[in-house]
Amino acid sequence: MKKITRITLLAGFALGQALGLQGADPVESDYYQIDQIPIPDGVVLETSGIEMLPNGKLAVCGRRGNVYVLTNPFGKPEEVKWTLYAEGLHEPLNLAYDDGWLYCTQRGEVTRMRDTNDDDRADIFETVNDGWGITGDYHEYAFGTRPDPDGNMWVVLCLTGSFSSQIDYRGWCVRITKEGELIPTASGIRSPGGIGLNHLGEAFYADNQGPWNGSSSLKHIPVGSFQGHPGGWRWFDLDAVKKIMKRPANEPKSDSRYPAERGRVKELTPPALVFPHGVLGNSTSGFAYDSNGKFGPFKNQLLVCDQTFSVVNRGFLEKVNGVYQGAAFSFLKGFGSGNISAYMHPDGTLFIGGTDRGWGARGGKRFALDRVTWKGKVPFEIHEMRAKSDGFELTFTHEVDAKTAGDLSSYSMSAYTYIYQSKYGSPVVDKLTPKVIGAEVTGPKKVRVTVDKLTKGHVHELQAKGVRSLDGKPILHPIGYYTLNEIPPAEVN
């Protein structure tokens, strides 16, 4: 049945092309396959961390504090075997294997565990560092990374609630060294949904819409930076912080905008990728990336989960004037629950874990573990969207049809931003409609789009719905949401 449909479609497409008509529009599942790995009866795994073990098994942990090891994780979903490895941990939100140990970040500490008597269950749980405070507020989540190139694990600590920090380092990012020491690293964290490293070993974390966060976003964490929410600034008074960091000279003003406050508070790092609230998601969380192109054409781009929408979005990042920024795109939908954890295996298999507990998710399941594989076909997508002094340069995954790609009416743009304020969230404000005044096809896969005006700090939403590939296909996800923190200088010829 399936085969017949496909042949019919192909035939139809060829005919359609001959007659100048369009074939059936491609869909995500033409390119990526999502398999839900069945979770055994009686197991509640609110999947919050995923990590590959050197023996080819997959370790997964959940918010109830349990860790399972999955044998044959790449096999048929129903043949994956689950073994309980550990339990009783305090809401662990990541797993990382290093040096013979399985590390996890619990609410109160970074822990490493291992099985010392070969019964396939962890029996030693060593506290690597528990140098941050915790009061018992349910918001006090802690997310951690794998070791960075220096061997440090980055940990982001949610505030006590949405607004304040009642105890040491709530609302901060800290690094935990191999020796178990804690290094205060950045202030301004509100409510993280995940943290990870990019292919260069730089740390990025997701913060969620709320006070001082108009929309959920992914933020780069330079050492010493301020990430926007001043609720945790009292910890600048700790001796351990004073030794290495200074309280910013100015506090941010509420009811302002990012560019203005960046001018006043030089440590303030703007979000690298805004995921417009209610559009691309509601709750940005964990991410992963493909380091070798085995997952399709998006090597090193960030594949970022959203818990509420049960989706994975895609982020292209570039550094302009020393600041990370870039474009967010829809990527994949159809996951089982509220995605919070992501792991990309070097062979190009992406594992996504989720839970909808406490915050609803569209997926519908209470918890899930999904596996995504690339089917080998390259979707027609905007591969990169780079800021230019007068617009954007788009690079596509396939060669473009010069007629549609060079047609101004194939594009439209809107620009908007959010209030940077101490109140919860923000409506969309300062809406603008930049006019697309140029669309020059500069290469087989490249188009230079110029607009009449760029606005610093705004999300520039580019719709490229009219562009077709050389073989007549529309763009699978034709909207790019570019967070324009910096406008690059004009290129010198």
Next chain:
Amino acid sequence: MNSLKRNALWCVMGIAAGFSLPANAADDADLIAKGKALFQAKICFTCHQVDENVPAPAGIAMKAPKFMGNFWGKKRAVTLGYGGKDAEVVFDEKYFIESIRKPMDKVAKESSAPMPPPPAVNDEEMKALVAYVRALSDGSAGDADEGGLIAKGKIENFSFAAYKGSWDKLPDFSKLKPFKTGKAQSGTADPGLAEISENFGVVFEGQIAIEKKGNYKFKLGSDDGSKLYINDKVVVDNDGVHSMKVVEGSVALEPGKAKLRLEYFEKGGQEELALDMSGPGIKRLQLAKQIIKPKSSGKQPFPTGNPIDITGEARIYRNFIEGASPRGIGVGYPEKVNLCFDANTMQIAMLWHGAFIDGAKHWNGRGQGFQRPSGHYLINLNRDQPFAQLESDDAAWPQAEGRDTRAKGIRFRGYFLTGEQRRPIFGYKVGDNLNVADYAEPQAGALPSIVRNLRIRGNGEVTYLAAAANEITMKDDGYIVGDSMLKVSFPEIGDLQPNIRENAGRKELIIKLNVDGRVTLKQLYEWKL
């Protein structure tokens, strides 16, 4: 399916008897009950407060609308889109459904954030949610079983006895001593007569007048467990810890007086009891219902439903445990004794018998709050750090102050699970030169006890705080600690000398240790009842 049948039955009986019931009153009752369950399952309750005694903490920051008072059918100020234009709507079924399906469209103006989309709600579930929330408005939600009610309060010679305790199943009340007994004029079995809301049981006894011979049906609903005896025979068994659940039973009765005995217990969280009877000449007679609301203790309810069962191995529950700092590590042992080790102070913060702990508080919704240990005979111990390197014999003991105050000069190292029973050995470092392995060994028995094995390695002088309380008295071979049930003693103590010192207005039972290589110390914790 069962509940459909039941509804039909109640409806038919109502109509046959010619009572002027609302057309779907009985349907409403079950629908409201279903809606109430969905309100929990769909996590509405984490933000929307419905009971003045039960706050919804997740909704406080967002200023989520409360479903209390008279709100249904009333006007409400909203914005069209979050932060958009002001508008006014009527809080009715249409708006309610719209606000769940499209939470961003019309946002309550009073809220500081739009509602995050809830888990998917299908049309059938939506009907139940509407019924429940609408019922909250006119105050009838608690009366989910009003539909088709014909008569109430017909228990004669009615008496009750209330008991304190925390159980997972109905206990043998004959072996327990009630804390409260009485006769009630109302003729309705009301768990509110116990006047407490958690960890109690009530036995109701009385008679019902039977006029016609025949088969009588009893519909017994409870949260948590209940059991109905008629003429000393079990007619409905609705035992166990659960949310509101209705079980039916029937019995043939002769004209005359039928003896009724209703047993009920409540562990934590919501409490509810309802018993209806029907049969020849009785359309629907209400025999039990919660009418008196227990005074709120000001505390959050004690949720149940995810008990962590102990079978062959020790189990760990690391979470926010009431009575310990936020770094509590609960350990449940198969010997039916449990402890909570506090990884902030390295002290055993609590000891208790029986059931270990329930994950319900942390495994549902957002998981806010501290979970109380389950079981019984809970002893809260002084939480000051167990070891200190004192500058002088009368130097004050370092105090655990506030929630997250850590032991001074001690660093937690983690734990190792040992043996087939996987009991944890906790490790911590005292000062620069001493390492402690802290291993609790449960002792099985009718009244289980704990032996705490402390092995200190390294070099240096250190003082061990075995107990601290306003009063510590020697008795037999040990020490009674304060007015708790706790007796401590030191088997195999050898040359070491426990001392009671007076410090900062309390008594401290201390042992000075001079460690050169290795010292071991055993402390026995026993219950004296």
